[in-house]
Amino acid sequence: MCQGDAASKQRTEGSLKEAGKLFLKHTTFHGLRHVFLSGSYPRRVAWLLAFLTALALLFTWSSNRVRYLLSSPVYTKAHMAYAKRLVFPAVTICNQNILLPRRMKKPDIFSAGRWLGLFGKNWQVSPAVREALVDGTNNEPPWSPLARILDFNHFLPPPRDSQPSMRQLLDRLGHQLEEMLLYCRFQGQLCGPRNFSTIFTRYGKCYTFNSGQDGRPLLITMKGGMGNGLELMLDIQQDEYLPVWGETDETSFEAGIKVQIHTQDEPPFIDQLGFGVAPGFQTFVSCQEQRLTYLPPPWGDCKATAMDSDFFSTYSITACRIDCETRYLVENCNCRMVHMPGDAPYCTPEQYKECADPALDFLVERDNDYCVCETPCNMTRYGKELSFVKIPSKASAKYLAKKFNKTEQYIAENILVLDIFFEALNYETIEQKKAYEIAGLLGDIGGQMGLFIGASILTILELFDYLYESYFSCLFSRTLLGYLCMAVIDNRSHDLLQEVLTCTSAQQTHMSLWKTKANAQAFKVFLLKDKRDK
Structure with missing residues (x-):
């Protein structure tokens, strides 16, 4: 080895040793000076064991905090806020019965017969249907005209292109709001069918109050409690329900209406999210607006991006479901149901029976992986509390029968009252928040460093400064420039x-x-x- 290299190496080792002693003498690392500078060897060993134990505890606790951060923990914060006014929600109502048989004509029955399960093979009326259409009493049932026109022996069916579409059938043969709505008040002011918008669902023709469509301003409520919301009296026309001759999607075992309370940006999904209201009762629905905020991945699983849809501009779970179901039916049946958006042709009654209804039932009940809809990061829903009273009372039955020109029995079996209102002029915010972030991690690690080894961020900087100076001192002494300067x-x-x-x-x-x-x-x-x- 060259003599210059040997001398330089000796000088470097000496300077590094002196720098190390100086660092250990003045460092704020607790315990290090006792490990290396203490005169007693047993004392050095004891301090070394204590320092290594504290260091192990520090790394164990710090790794635990890092794993906790990587698990993306969350907590839920609920807060009640008061408002001077609240937007009244949209209220969608549907009759449980889809068609009125008294409105049906022979071409309608011919078009919708297979869909309704009236016909078997060769357009023959099944015995179960004929039995269901026979009334055992002397009174003529509302579906008697239907029974009289079921003979198609000499019937010449209309051309297929002139047959009514399913939308036209449901629009014309469904329950009309002008006939169902007996009474309507909003905040004490009279309202009527003009305040409702027609919408189609799986229940057929339905109606939405305060939909905000067609440029209508949204209704505002400035008070809570009964009498400051929407009050409806409805006639469900139970006597005109389709007779049940079998278990089909179109015949209902129940009597009443389905109701869904939702925001104006959210389409109704009433067959799955609606609640029932029965005749013979006044139903009070006390609502509270809830504004929910969820976190996107990795803390949560909400959807923060805009909705990729040709049908809806605002993302919601129901919009996603309807969009997905529409695409599923168009792909499998080459048509769409009446309640589905888009420009694909409406399914014919035969397509409803043979493809659309079975496909949609399969999608809803079994194929849960096809339509996976994430929760939106921001959504509004309405908490509900329902209570009931009997209507009519014995004292009011005769008056109501006279007022609406019906019998007392008809009033008891067909009339219902629905009262929807805000419980109070407030709303609840429920937020999902991050339970642990980088700032918390640094604070925890800093606290544990101070507890176990008496160190801080500045102590770490001291260590890096010492390593930096030592490295470049050694590097400089080994380079030609440093060597020449020494010479x-x-x-x-x-x-x-x-x-x-x-x-x-x-x-x-x-x-x-x-x-x-x-x-x-x-x-x-x-x-x-x-x-x-x-």
């Missing part, structure tokens, strides 16, 4: 030049500087000038 200081210029030229293996990475005569001559001039100056 100039020692006034050994001639001998140093010879050592540089002979120690090619030790300083190979720096010898490219001396491959030309010009560089060598310049170096000689530098050394001679330095010697004269001294």
Whole structure:
């Protein structure tokens, strides 16, 4: 080894040792000075064990905190806020019965017969249907006209392109709001069918109050409690329900209406999210607006991006479900149901029976992986509390029968009252928040560092500063420039030049500087000038 290298190495080791002692003497790392500078060997060992134990506890606790952060924990915060006014929700109502048989004509029955389960093979009325259409009493049932026109022996069916579509059938043969709505008040003011919008669902023709469609302003409520919301009296027309001749999707075992309370941005999904209201009762629905906020991944699973849909501009779970079901039916049946958006052709009654109804039932009940709809990050829903009283009372039955020109029995079996109102003029915010973030992690680790080893961020900086200085001190002493500076200081210029030229293996990475005569001559001039100056 070259003599210059050996001397430089000795100087480097000495300087690093002194720097290490100086660092251990003044560092704020608790315990390190006792490990390395204590005079007693057993005392050093004891301090070393204590320091390593504290260090192990620090790393264990810190790793636990890091794992907790990576688990993306959340907590839920609920808060009640008061408002001067609240937007009244949209209220969608549907009769449990889908069609009125008294409105049906022979072409309608021919078109919708298979869909309703009236016909078997060869357009023959099944015995179960004929039995269901026979009334055992002397009174003529509302579906008697239907029974009289079920003979198609001499019937010439209309051309297929002139047959009514399913939307036209449901629009014309469904329950009309003008006939069902007996009484309507909103905040004490009279309202009527003009305040409702027609919408189609799986229950057929339905109606939405305060939909905000067609440029209608949204209704505002400025008070809570009964009498400050929507009050409806409805006639469900139970006597005109389709007779049940079998278990089909279109025949109902129940009597009453389905109701869904939702925001104006959310389409109704009443067959799955609606609640029932029975005749013979006044139903009170006390509502409270709830504004929900969820977190996106990795803390939660809500959908923060805009909805990729040709049908809906605002994302909601119901909009996603309807969009998905529409695409599913168009792909499998080449048509869409009446309640579905888009420009695909409506399914014919035959397509309803043979493809659409079975496909949608399969999708809803079994194929749960096809339509996976995430929760929106921000949504509004309405909490509900329902209570009931009997209507009519014995005292009011005769009056109501006279008022609506019906019998007392008809009033008891067909009339219902629905009262929807805000419980109070407030709303509840339910927020999903991050339970642990980077700031919390740094605070916990900093606290544990102070507890176990008495260190802080500045202590860590001390350690990095010491390592930085030691590394560059060593690097400088091993480079040609540092080596030459040492030689100039020692006034050994001639001998140093010879050592540089002979120690090619030790300083190979720096010898490219001396491959030309010009560089060598310049170096000689530098050394001679330095010697004269001294």
